[in-house]
Amino acid sequence: MDLSLNAERFSGNKYVNLYNRFRPSPPKEILQLSLNYLGKTKAASIIDLGCGTGISTKSWTPYAKKITGIEPSNEMIEIAIDNTNSPNIKYISGYASNIPVPSNNADIVTCSQSFHWMEPKSTLKEVNRVLKKEGVFVLYDIIWPPSVNCEYENAYNELFDNITSITQNINQQISNKWDKKKHLLNIKNSNYFSFIKETFFHKTDILSTEQLIGIALSQGGLEALLKLGFSENEIGLNNFIKKVKKMKITPYKKITYNYRAIFAIK
Template sequence: MDQQLNAARFTGEQYVHLYDQFRPSPPIEIISQGLSYLNSPKPETVRVADLGCGTGISTRIWEGYAVAIYGIEPSEAMISIAQKNNRSGKITYRTGFANDTGLPAGSVEIVACSQSFHWMEPVSTLQEIGRILADKGILVIYDVTWPPSVNYQYEVAYRKLFQKVEEMTLALNEVIAHKWDKDQHLEQVKKSGLFRFVKAAYFHKSETFHKEKFIGLALSQGGLEALLKRGFSEEVIGVTAFQQEVAAIQDSPANMNFHYKVIYGIR
């Protein structure tokens, strides 16, 4: 398996800036619950590894709750943005894969995977998590459902676009990335035997709705970007039609609601 295929999915200066601009930060309640499973320790005793950290959106949220945070990401383009935006003495970013972090054994109390675990080979990644996680440490895996809940007209337009993306991707008849089923995450964590307690939970957050952001979220999806990288135009993929359809919808809801599935594992 070529892990570089997944890293290559998240490259290109224009794309990584788009990703950083429009992707949502996770609900703070996800972080709070993870800390509660550590029996609410003081921040100066908590160290965090954020695997597949991207541009650091999911890394920066830990700053007020930990003494040291390590963002690990295989895409050099993503890490470059994260490092450029880093204003914290607590956060260190490094290029690496989730199954080979380079962190010392037992060096972190929390391992977080935000919108990233499905890009990681689960068996070797969980072995590495087990190696770097301290005794009684916490694993937090969280994924957001696309698209956010707004109203059905916007969501139908989004679904139509990504149905076309999926059809075009299958027609390529080549492996453009390695992706694991999110619905299998819970069972994979349980089967690892690393955790004495495993639980799935659900959280949500709301953000003010803007058509520009809704369109930006669609354009930030890696599957769409992979087709653009292969030379397909926005018109052929369906992006132009999607943008026009969104622009024509007269009803604009007040909020976009993001829904997260979270898996907690206690060592």
């Protein structure tokens, strides 16, 4: 299995910078609940798998003495390093199926918007190896699209239904991706954890047309088709942007990111 395809999906200076600009940081309540399960106000060591440009990694700064971001995309790590000033954070190139840190190393291992890009059995084996006894594994994913109004969400779903259809008809493999709906079952079936819980969170930000378009452009599936040479018209991107620009501003001018999170204690 060639997992480098997944790293290549998140490459290109323009795309990586766009991703870093428009992807939200996680709700602090997810981080704080992880520490509640750990039984500490501050972790000694946290590993952030598939850390991307460090958006989630930096969010852990107040909650850990040492944080290590692991990411296979060199371009994403470069952005992460450039945008991180915290002395307790470092970034390492690597894959979750072969985490480049010693065993029994981390109080918390986290995956933000990334576990579906990792082969689950080998990744969970590695998570178990690097986690300390009673350590916490937490993964969290945004449920796309974010909550805005039915006009935007229908336009978003139409765009990505078309992206899915095009992708399924391509006669080449462009990535390896695992079903998010099976995350909980995969974690349970690993038998590495004594406690597992799935729950939900949200984070609300100020709404802007630029953000609504940027969120769509930050999705790897759309970017993969652009890299393969599909036009914005073929993908449906131009039509989506036109609809968003014509959309009426919502009364409360808010965008809400809904998160599905899973906590597992070793």
